[in-house]
Amino acid sequence: RTYEIATIPGDGIGVDVTVEACKVLDAAASRHGFALRWTEFDYSCERYSETGAMMPGDGVATLSAFDAILLGAVGFPGVPDHVSLWGLLIPLRRAFSQYVNLRPVRLLPGTTSVLAGREADELEMVIVRENSEGEYSTLGGRHNEGQPGEFALQESVFTRVGVERIIRYAFELARTRSRRVCSATKSNGIIHTMPFWDEIFESVSADYPDVAAEQCHIDALAARMVQQPDRLDVVVASNLFGDILSDLAAAVTGGLGMAPSGNINPERTRPSMFEAVHGSAPDIAGQGIANPVAQILASAMMLEHLGETEAARSVDAAVEKVLTEGRVATPDLGGRATTEQLGSAVADAV
Ligand code: NAI
Ligand code: MG
Numbered sequence: 001r002t003y004e005i006a007t008i009p010g011d012g013i014g015v016d017v018t019v020e021a022c023k024v025l026d027a028a029a030s031r032h033g034f035a036l037r038w039t040e041f042d043y044s045c046e047r048y049s050e051t052g053a054m055m056p057g058d059g060v061a062t063l064s065a066f067d068a069i070l071l072g073a074v075g076f077p078g079v080p081d082h083v084s085l086w087g088l089l090i091p092l093r094r095a096f097s098q099y100v101n102l103r104p105v106r107l108l109p110g111t112t113s114v115l116a117g118r119e120a121d122e123l124e125m126v127i128v129r130e131n132s133e134g135e136y137s138t139l140g141g142r143h144n145e146g147q148p149g150e151f152a153l154q155e156s157v158f159t160r161v162g163v164e165r166i167i168r169y170a171f172e173l174a175r176t177r178s179r180r181v182c183s184a185t186k187s188n189g190i191i192h193t194m195p196f197w198d199e200i201f202e203s204v205s206a207d208y209p210d211v212a213a214e215q216c217h218i219d220a221l222a223a224r225m226v227q228q229p230d231r232l233d234v235v236v237a238s239n240l241f242g243d244i245l246s247d248l249a250a251a252v253t254g255g256l257g258m259a260p261s262g263n264i265n266p267e268r269t270r271p272s273m274f275e276a277v278h279g280s281a282p283d284i285a286g287q288g289i290a291n292p293v294a295q296i297l298a299s300a301m302m303l304e305h306l307g308e309t310e311a312a313r314s315v316d317a318a319v320e321k322v323l324t325e326g327r328v329a330t331p332d333l334g335g336r337a338t339t340e341q342l343g344s345a346v347a348d349a350v
Helices: 013-032 045-051 059-063 081-095 160-175 193-205 218-227 239-252 293-306 309-325 339-349
Strands: 002-010 035-040 068-073 100-106 124-130 140-143 151-154 180-185 212-217 234-237 260-264 272-276
Touching (some): 002 013, 013 068, 013 293, 013 339, 059 081, 068 293, 100 160, 100 239, 124 160, 124 239, 160 180, 160 193, 180 193, 180 239, 193 212, 212 218, 218 239, 234 239, 272 293, 293 309, 293 339
Parallel strands (some): 002 068, 068 272, 180 212
Antiparallel strands (some): 140 151, 260 272
């Protein structure tokens, strides 16, 4: 069969790594007997500079016809980050009800953790980030500008439906893994939304007596992720906390160049969207040296979501093989290979 995939390479290294992911997936598709039809969209900061919008008015409607979306990254100097994020990524996540942001990390063979001495199996976890509400909200504003009493207000929105479904997702996921869930909270400092989150976590956990449930303040959890990562497996967190924890989790495993992510619509009523955890990295954009592994692993998550599990495994295995051999590595992995060379090595391994 043929899957219809929308690609949005976006900005900076998003463009470089997406080309490589498509190349690897084409190799996997031809080996496993299906096809991927790619349709590329130029939604990006460049488009914003030319037209005043990250995507056209019918962008959501157009994308909704696809089986899945592969996104590079958006954001580039000259366009404020809140414009690029709120002009594309956040509207798509919300329009397509991609309320789970799934961010698995593990220490891949052939790479070393910044946490010296840690074994690979101690460094395997998944951040389940709430992806549709929470702290990322437009409610609030600036007041008394220019006056001594100037202030800014930013409101968070936590709905019972929204919190319950993400926590339930985490418990279901834990049943397929270690049967341990840790919830990120901060109910000592944030006195309305976080106690609400904690209460719902406790009530959902009662439905999963076979899963060990634990709550941890976000600050202590950050320290634990560095000092005792083996004590964590499934970590469920609000939009902001999950965003921060996933960069941290990536950093303690193989770095941002290795961490994939899926914006998942679990009911499969709308397309899900796959991307690396990292951004457009303007500091290395245009040099051809970005690590494409994160985007390749994200595209393997896309195959898995489409039901092509064997093809997804073959992509993961190809990444592991190339990293284990270690001959083709980008600068962040201590090598001298280009993005294109590492992508081609993985495609060949597939
Ligand atoms: P970033 O993730 O783009 O970069 C952080 C650091 O990690 C940089 O030093 C970069 O060179 C390095 N890095 C990231 N990915 C790498 C890779 N594949 N290979 C090698 N090194 C890599 O985060 P930053 O700098 O905070 O944001 C840059 C832009 O990206 C901003 O405009 C931001 O808003 C946007 N952004 C977009 C995201 C998205 O589209 N999902 C997510 C995060 C940031
Ligand atoms: Mg982030």
